[in-house]
Amino acid sequence: MASPEAPPGPALSGDPNSAGSGSGSGSDVSTPENLVAQSEAPLEPAPVSPSDQSDRTETEVEPPASDTQDDSSDPLPDAQIRDDFSEPAAGERSGAATEAGRAISVAPTRKRRRRKKFFTEINGGPSLSRNRRYRLADPAKEIDMEALIAISVGFPVDSLTEEEIEANVVSVLGGSEQANYIIIRNHILARWRSNVSMWLTFEQALEAIRTEHRTLVHSAYYFLLEHGYINFGLAPAITEVKLRSADGGERANVVIVGAGMAGLVAARQLVFLGFKVVVLEGRARPGGRVRSKKMSGDGVEAAADLGGSVLTGINGNPLGVLARQLGLPLHKVRDVCPLYLPNGKAVNKDVDSKVEVSFNKLLDRVCNLRQSMIEEVKSIDVPLGTALEAFRHVYNVAGNPQERMLLDWHLANLEYANASLMSNLSMAYWDQDDPYEMGGDHCFIPGGNERFVREFAKDLPIFYGRTVESIRYGLDGVLVYAGGQEFRGDMVLCTVPLGVLKKGTIEFVPELPQRKLDAISRLGFGLLNKVAMLFTYNFWGADIDTFGHLAEDPSMRGEFFLFYSYHSVSGGPLLIALVAGEAAIKFEMMSPVESVNKVLDILRGIFTPKGIVVPDPVQAVCTRWGKDHFAYGSYSYVAIGSSGDDYDILSESVGDGRVFFAGEATNKQYPATMHGALLSGMREAANMLRVAKRRGIGSQ
Known part of the structure; x- marks a missing residue:
């Protein structure tokens, strides 16, 4: 319900591009005063307890x-x-205002990390405690802040995502309804981000919004909930709700292949959405390529x-x-x-800085002129390494042995970022994910990333030691053969690494469409x-x-x-x-x-x-x-002849909504990352829900 202080009159809007920018003189754009009520009860934080270590077991000390x-x-x-x-890293203390401050990136500065572009953060917002209200005195600034939080999560500034369009969150695209929806969506997202340890209810989301916008609040809230943008994670208040169906019904049976980050996150979300799941994992542990090893001695x-x-x-x-x-x-x-040089001596800082600047200029020149280079060599694509070497000769970079070793170090760092040789990387599209980087x-x-995995795996029906040999699908459902057993379901979610798909160790019957097979072949792992x-x-x-x-x-x-x-x-x-x-x-x-x-x-x-x-x-x-027979590599990259579109093709379902795919190699925006795998699991859970509703798979 809207508060008594809410001003009278409906919100009016005509330009969707104005969403998140406040009101303008002489326009009919939605104003904060017309859309959001002026008072709101503060959010009470749910307690956060340390992860339960009672089920941890010691491992035998290995040889040196x-x-x-x-x-x-x-x-x-x-x-x-x-x-x-x-x-703690800036912005991770708590509070949506702090997160908004982190959402802006300025001119990139090069740093020696596993990344292609690096952003200097502007911590513009105050650090807020968990139970402090994040709302600002100026409604226009508040809407701007909430828009920045939405941007940091991956939402566009003034338009809908493809997922939102598919979900029919508004009745008409591009009008005042869409502009109001975007403001409301950003508000709900920011409110939950202000206290991620609580479960944000629909009633709480509705509190600060005028009653005439209840339909839009419903649309935004349930979109964010079903797609895993709010009320996700490992806080006790979250996990307590997530391990049971939200509406008490059962929509369909789902077999999940792989207990890595994508599979575990999808499993928990699907259970909450009313699906019955079983997870098959070939290893004796969860996590896949997320592995924390306990080491000890002396x-x-x-x-x-x-x-x-x-x-x-x-x-x-x-x-x-x-x-x-x-x-x-x-x-x-x-x-x-x-x-340090091969002889152990420290590299001269001036020489180091000079070569680093030259390397970055080479990379920028290749990226800026890549299209003309492609035309010059009369090829669809060329190796990034070939292009860099050509520019190195043209501009006479790294002429002496020490400078060449320094340049090679930076090239090695780039090979680390992409898990591949420079000769394998696509010059045209190797950095296609840069616009989306967080x-x-x-x-x-602290303590290893497997801490997340262990928490996600708790209370899920996971069968270890079940290496999947075959996935058969048709109009009547799916059959998955693993470890001498047969698992039946309405749908299957395949989260195995791209390396496994490339090896062809899992038989698909019928065979995967040629379009998907070609994408599997083109992308690098x-x-x-x-x-x-x-x-x-x-x-x-x-x-x-x-x-x-x-x-x-x-x-x-x-x-x-x-x-x-x-x-x-x-x-x-x-x-x-x-x-x-x-x-x-x-x-x-x-x-x-x-x-x-x-x-x-x-x-x-x-x-x-x-x-x-x-x-x-x-x-x-x-x-x-x-x-490793369950991975055959580390992470994906854009190989010569491939592009970001191949990530999207890998993510497409097949068999008329029977076989779905998740994992870092299915995420065009965030490939080769742990968070990319996590987000892909959330994405496919929402896709399976949409298909189940449309086709009536299972019974609710």
């Missing part, structure tokens, strides 16, 4: 060097995680993220919401990243490997989170080129060395002992001349994601 990565292990309990975190222990590790931008990131709900302080990855800091999660080493003490220093090492051999430029320090978040002195590009492929042919010894040689070459003793690690683990 191992390439085992698929045995089950758990993140460390909260009590064992160091509490000397840095200040009185020290730590949780190492062997798969997905860094939250790449927290502005609007759903993983940031999960961290807030669990009370986890995010550790900002600091930008300081000293580089700005803000890159962050670590690359490789990144890691060496995680636990030491008895931190010898590299507590003032940096990353440092880099240059290689003399260009073909091995990605071998241990970047080190991540997890000491402040893992629970112990943990160092992780990355292996990218061609080196990542050769790495899987080496023995773990040989790999660890190479890393130690590099570390001792850097620190021994400084009088610092580098001990042997008490435990070391080497990943082998390329040999």
Whole structure:
């Protein structure tokens, strides 16, 4: 109900482009005064409790060097995680106004992280406590703030998303109704984001809106709810509701293939939407490519993220919401990243800066002139590496050996960002997801990202050790064969990695449409490997989170080129060395002992001349994601001849609403990320609901 202070008269609007911009003199645009009531009861926060560790089990200590990565292990309990975190990343304290401040990005500054473009955040809003009202005195500013929050989540400024259009959230596109809907949608989204530990009810969403807009509130609220934009996550108030059907009915039976981030999130959302689900997982654990390995020895222990590790931008990131709900302080990855030559000496800062600027200019020139280059070489597409090398010669960049090693380091960093060799990347579309990237800091999660996975997996019907061999679908439903068993359902959601689809280890009957098979073939699925080493003490220093090492051999430029320090978040002195590009492929042919010894040689070459003793690690683990039969790689990239459209094709359902697909490689906006996988699971849950309603699959 609207408050008594709500001004009389209906909201009027004629220009949808005005939504979120306040009122203008002499126009019939919706004004905050006409749309939103002037008083609102403050939101009471739901308590946030630490994650339950009672079901955690210890794992046997492995030999000092191992390439085992698929045995089950758990993140460390909260009590064992160091509490000397840095200040939580800006905006992750709480409050929608703070989130709005994080939503704006300004001119990009290049930083040495796994990312293609980097955004400096403007923290323009005040930090608000969870139970403080986020509403501002000026309604126009309030609407602007709420619009910024919506933008950070991925909504356009003044138009509807394709999902909203498909959901028929308004009766007429482009008119005053749409403009009012956008303002209301942004308001509901911002209200929940002000306290993500509570369950926002329809009645609460309606409180601050005039009664004549009840229909639009209903439309916006249930769209946001069913598509997972509000009331999602791991707070007790959320999980209590999510594990039962919202309306008590059962719409259909769904078989979910894969208990990774996409599959788990989809399962929880589908249960809430009234579906009966079963999850089939080939591994003995949930999480897929999100894997936190407990390492220990000589009185020290730590949780190492062997798969997905860094939250790449927290502005609007759903993983940031999960961290807030669990009370986890995010550790900002600091930008300081000293580089060292092959002989262990530090790279001259002036030379380092010069080459970094030159590299960024090369990349900008290629991106700006890519279309003309494509026409010049008379090809649909060319490798990004070929284009960069051509420009390097034209502009005489990196002429001496040291500068060339520095340039190779930056190329290795780009190969890390894309999990592939420069020679495989599409010059035309390698960065197609840049416009959608979430700005803000890159962050670590204390104790490992598998903490999210464990919470999502709780109370779900997951069958482990069930490797799916066949998916059969037709007018009467689906049959999934796994581990000698047959699982029947009305629909199936396939969330296996692109690498598995490329291998063809799952038989689809009938065969997938040629359009989808072609997209699977065109898109790339690359490789990144890691060496995680636990030491008895931190010898590299507590003032940096990353440092880099240059290689003399260009073909091995990605071998241990970047080190991540997890000491402040893992629970112990943990160092992780990355292996990218061609080196990542050769790495899987080496023995773990040989790999660890190479890393130690590099570390001792850097620190021994400084009088610092580098001990042997008490435990070391080497990943082998390329040999992992449940992944066959690390994450997707846009290969030569591919484009962002192939991500959309991979996400398309087949069999007239019987077989659906989710996972990072089905998310055009956020591929190769953990949050991209999560969002794809939410997306497909909503798609399955829409199809079930339209076709009457199952019984409500």
